[in-house]
Amino acid sequence: MSDSKSILTNRAALRAYAMIGVLAAIWILFHIITPGHTFLTPRNLSNLMTQTAVTGVIAVGMLMVIVSGQIDLSVGSIIGFAGGVSAYVMTEMGFSMTVAIIAAVAMGTAIGLFQGALTAYVNIPSFIVTLGGLLAWRGAAKWLLGGNTIPVSDEIFKGIGNANLPAVYGWVVAGLFVAAVFYAAYRRAATAQTDGSGRLSRELLKAAFPAAAIVAFIAIMNAWQGVPVPVVIFLCVAFLGAFITNSTVFGRYLYAIGGNADAARLSGINNRWNVLKVFGVLGALTGIAALIFTARVGSALPDAGTLKELDAIAACVIGGASLVGGRGTVFGACLGALIMASLDNGMSLVGVRDFMQDIIKGSILVIAVGLDMAGRKQS
């Protein structure tokens, strides 16, 4: 019994492979058509990963919100406001970088919890609450910044968005991840209820693929300037998100609430409390994304993060999440974010004009979901 895989896992696995295939196809296509074949170079891939980081960090939180059956349209504006807060605290008030970091994350978390409370306890649909937030927090950002940009001078702070890990640390990170991957495989083999000696070797073989991917990734990043710090942050957030959704009671409750809110409630789950928490998590991650964004630009802009909410939602949906709730994976959302960023990056390299980029991205989103629905219907 333990070895027979469910339809669901098989389909999810198939989907993941298909997405990796699509990503590879996009990359190869861009590499061929970019002048000078610059797409698949360490320098550009490093750049691409950094561009993915901000969207990716929010997409991980957004995925959890979407799985629970909710939506958050305000994260782009919160990036603007929380980023503004971090710069204001340092430049205008003279506090240290640490205070600025805490202030931005705390602001994001507080806003997330506030909007979550309005959704969960006041029964205002999250679409409306966060649509209001989309306007209000953008307004707050403009007010705080007085319509100007506030520059940041702290070099260490700027490093959050621009620095790279020295090669040695990159390899240490690689070692840790590889060890973690093989340990997880070993655990899976050991805890599987039954069966023969083939199990362990099979699991280890399966783990070899992600392990090789990690090593290759670090090698490529080190071939340029080392792993960018935002990418390190993104990877940590992604692993944490995957852990929360796969292995915690909270994560399971989110899928249950999104899958059937009535059944979840009658099974003793406190739906409201869990919805509140998931908005808090997304808020905190939005604060982190705001820090990366502000550090990367080197100043806080009143319109920072505009339309980021749509990128994040698109990433989740391309990654297989259902806006009705109950379905989606962090891995899918991260791949979705990477696909979106690849399109941006590649089309810029090719010199596609920006209005055309928007049209293509919009079309691809709709087509991707259309293909997904067609695939589901068949199975």
Added chain:
Amino acid sequence: MPLLEMHDIQKEFPGVRALDGVTFTLEAGEFHALVGENGAGKSTLMKVLSGVYPAGEFDGRIVIDGRDLSFSGIRDSENAGIAIIFQELSLVKELSVGENIFLGRAPSRMGVIDWTELYRQASRLLGELGLSIDPRAKVGSLGIGQQQLVEIAKALSRKARILVLDEPTAALTDTEVETLFAILRDLKTRGVGMIYISHRLDEVFRMSDRITVLRDGRTVATHPAAETTKDGIIAEMVGREVTDIFPETKHGLGEVVLKAENVEVYSADEPDKKIVDGVSFFVRAGEVLGIAGLMGAGRSELLSAIFGAWQGKHSLKLELSGDPTTIRTPRDAIRAGIGFVTEDRKRYGLILEQTILDNMTLAALKRVSSRVLTSRTKERRAAVEPMRSLRIKAPSVETVAGTLSGGNQQKVVLGKWLLTKPKLLFLDEPTRGIDVGAKQEIYNEINKLAATGLAIVLVSSELPEVLGLADRVIVLHEGRKTGEFSKADATATRVMAAATGHATDTAFIK
């Protein structure tokens, strides 16, 4: 010449042969019941008939009035005079009765709807059926029974000559069932042929001219109703003799586990409407307490309020094992040792797209794994026992719940609650819409659980079920308790009298 003939219908899904040579005929003005366990192929056969599976997707012939027809879609079958009323009603709740009846075919001039004409025709149609329903009323404001009748009016407005009814009485009160049957009898005299799918054999025998039994995608037999018996039909449905559906079991009764006093429940939508009015009852360890009553008598609401799940206004006093207890949320109830197998497993019981395992451990997740982290290993280990003892038929615990048959889905819900290790179990319509074999297994399980000392409260609309399983029966009528009977005193007539509000004092033994 028969009105409808279906010859040697075969339909294959990947890996499954759903229909394997079904033959079925219907005469004009005939009431023909189609019975069989869930999964026997009734719904598939009706989907073939209605064009949901277009010609080419199945083998066999459909002949109407002696002419071979092939449907490429639902519209074709509608044009051929076939109307199907599915279990889940297909009415638009926000629209009026008249709009629903003429949905997609509203009388109009140059694209502008002629409202006067529409409501005039709707009125006439409802009048013909002897229904006093306002054609301008919103469908959502009608009771479920009246909605069903509107569906029939809609079917007739399309000049249907073949009417398929899929479990039409499942949600109706007795009065509504009578109204429906009167209308169906009238349709018979007008020459409409009716195919009637139902698990309720009493109704089948009351109404049918002929009965066809399906099993495993094959026609087992077609009998004139007068020439067969209920036991005979059941035996043909399950392929074996069901000699004793309710095995006589003695339950050893223990201490009082739950005492509920003066339960009052108000409607969540209309806060002034009382649904349960001052009901008190108790249940002992090892006892099966049956709650009988008609649809809408307040039985589910009573349990829901005790469980902390009722979202409207309510008040009650509870004692659990002698201690006064307050239950505010389902979580409180689960902690206090109460389990609640709710009615409508798809809506309230299961997360259909998740696996058996995910569903089964949901209510006891923190007990089964740990407070913060889940453990697949521990979950699997916990699910082994209920999978085995409930005999859930599935390839693995990782099978998606939505793909299971109704009986197995119900067992998953039951398993979910058994994992919470309850002392008291509420069962609300635990066998609705599941086949005879699975019903039997659930009955046996109820008896087994009672024998282990579990206190069980059983709500069921099927009277034989309540009478066969319960040690004691209480009866609700319009929110009030109108009777309480020991097993020996609980006869169908007495319980029914109390349920319809005609209880005499002599029947009221408590």
